[in-house]
Amino acid sequence: MTRTGARRADPVHGGPDDEPDEQPERPAPPDLRLVPAASAAWAAVLAGLLGGTAGGITAAVLAALALPVTLLRARTSARAAAPSSIVLAAAGCALVAAVLVTFHAAALATHPLRAPADRGAAAEVRVRLTDDPRVLRSTTGGGDESGTARATALVPTELVTATVGADRATTGGKLLLLAPAAS
Secondary structure (H helix, E strand, C coil), X not given: CCCCCCCCXXXXXXXXXXXXXXXXXXXXXXXXXXXXXXXXXXHHHHHHHHHHHHHHHHHHHHHHHHHHHHHHHHHHCCCCHHHHHHHHHHHHHHHHHHHHHHHHHHHHHCCCCHHHHHHCCCCEEEEEECCCCEEECCCCCCCCCCCCCCCEEEEEEEEEEEEECXXXXXXXXXXXXXXXXXX
């Protein structure tokens, strides 16, 4: 019914030359506006992970340099305003990611257990559980002599103290312990 209460006449279909009135709906194209910012952030994180503190600092400096250059370009050219907003978002995300990964890389590089871990030294650790252990099931078929697969427990903990040889470190940090799970 229409607003006035009268009924609309239904069109008659069925002739050979009739085409459907409605075309099938096409799905909306994917929204790719965040792809440049996400790509820049991931590139900065990879630079920090693979290059350590120096890689993170380099990524942060490059992102920080891109910000004023892009702002100046956007102010001088009206045509560059739209692309500049994309570059500003990408550079801002990369800068934040680079700063965070640099701080984490620096903390990792200066941790007292870093050198013994690089040497493969054994350590006696005192930890505090931070979550319930989770049992991981092996799908590779490994196990004991009878061929029975052994389950491994993943135990998230917080480091309280660590002793490596004669050196004792009272420090913090997160540890993820792998231990055989009870049957």
